Amino acid sequence: MGSHTPKNILIVGAAGFIASHVANKLVRSYPDYKMVVLDKLDYCSNMKNLIPSKPSPNFKFVKGDIGSAGLVNYLLITESIDTIMHCATQTHADNSFGNSFEFTKNIIYGTHVLLEACEVNGQIRKFSQVSTDGVYGETNEDNNSARGDIGSADLVNYLLITESIDTIMHYATQTHKVPDMGSHTPKNILIVGAAGFIASHVANKLVRSYPD
Secondary structure (H helix, E strand, O other), rough: OOOOOOHHHHHHHHOHHHHHHHHHHHHHHOOOOOEEEEEEEOOOOOOOHHHHOOOOOOOEEEEOOOOOOHHHHHHHHOOOOOOEOOOOOOOOOOOOOOOOOOOOHHEEEEEEEEHOOOOOOHHOOEEHHHHHHHHHHHEOOOOOOOOOOOHHHHHHHHHHHHHHHHHHHHHHHOOOOEEEEEEEOOOOOHHHHHHHHHHHOOOOOOOOOOOO
């Protein structure tokens, strides 16, 4: 898997804050890669974030929900997707309390749909799942590890739901034969720097792997 060079990349949740920076970086830096971006344009995403990429011939936007198995399977087949970058999530931890069912559906069920589609399709060579600082903690200046200490204050619905995705992804290599290439972005990494890191990761460039 390490030698795989992406050709057709599906970025889900691409109109969100971090993912849009990554999508724009990939479109600009790798014109030979086709970028298909999928987003349902919920409260935490904005099409304006992708304006820099819209004129590019290697960019295609699709409005839709990763919870739609039919749509996801259709895109994997018709766009010949070989690489998936999963950034679709819900923001604002308060929403995990006030609207917990929708929160769980969007994050956990959507990921399940992606994994099932990957297994059925059988052509996915790289799957990069971008996690949250709510699970891994924030880094500090004296520590290069991306995994911070998790205090009791962090153990809320938001953490538990998002952490469950990382657990699912950990076992997906066996249960769904998905190549787990997860990348995790702590909160205090500058957005532009994080975008470059993740983009390089997806594009199979040399990046530093943080220990588990």
